[in-house]
Amino acid sequence: MIWKIAAALFLGAFTWTLLEYGIHRYLGHHPRVRKNPFAKEHIRHHVEGDYFAPWWKKAAAAVALAALVIGPAVFLASLWTGIAWVTGLVSFYLFYEVLHRLEHVHGGFGAYGRWARRHHFYHHFVDARFNHGVTTPLWDHVFGTHRAPEVITVPRRLMMPWLGDLEHGVRPEFAGSFALKKKPA
Numbered sequence: 001m002i003w004k005i006a007a008a009l010f011l012g013a014f015t016w017t018l019l020e021y022g023i024h025r026y027l028g029h030h031p032r033v034r035k036n037p038f039a040k041e042h043i044r045h046h047v048e049g050d051y052f053a054p055w056w057k058k059a060a061a062a063v064a065l066a067a068l069v070i071g072p073a074v075f076l077a078s079l080w081t082g083i084a085w086v087t088g089l090v091s092f093y094l095f096y097e098v099l100h101r102l103e104h105v106h107g108g109f110g111a112y113g114r115w116a117r118r119h120h121f122y123h124h125f126v127d128a129r130f131n132h133g134v135t136t137p138l139w140d141h142v143f144g145t146h147r148a149p150e151v152i153t154v155p156r157r158l159m160m161p162w163l164g165d166l167e168h169g170v171r172p173e174f175a176g177s178f179a180l181k182k183k184p185a
């Protein structure tokens with residue numbers, strides 16, 4: 001029983017990584033569904049850089065998703081494995097939210113944090129057709145949308161406080177991985 005619960009938790013987290021990729025790539029960026037509520041919030045996040053959708057919208061979406069899948073999950077598995085799968089899914093979604101927020105507002109933490117930020121910032125500042133995954137590059141590799149970033153050039157209006165300032169440019173510790181766009185002459 002216990003290994004079943006553990007496997008269901010893991011599978012739930014794994015399911016989230018695919019949802020994260022699919023929601024971001026299609027609902028967030030596909031031109032045919034540009035008017036959906038997620039796309040509106042997501043495009044604003046791209047344009048403003050430090051904008052995140054309000055927490056109550058995210059919570060409502062998470063509760064709606066959990067409510068939608070818990071019935072079928074319990075029906076297809078069993079009560080506790082179904083609950084474990086949904087718990088894994090929602091927990092990893094919360095992990096994604098925290099990681100994504102930190103990538104934008106925090107100076108960086110550990111090798112994974114540094115990797116995740118460069119992977120995501122390639123998507124923001126270099127080419128939004130690539131690197132849709134936030135917690136893992138797995139699905140970008142599977143669906144051919146992975147790009148390994150070189151030096152990432154950040155537009156001046158989107159400069160982040162942890163990265164440096166407009167007067168002095170990028171802090172020395174980020175010099176090999178980020179650059180600030182040159183002032184127009």
Ligand SMILES: [Zn+2]
Nearest residue numbers: 045100120124
């Ligand atoms: Zn972002």
Ligand SMILES: [Zn+2]
Nearest residue numbers: 028042123128
């Ligand atoms: Zn995006």
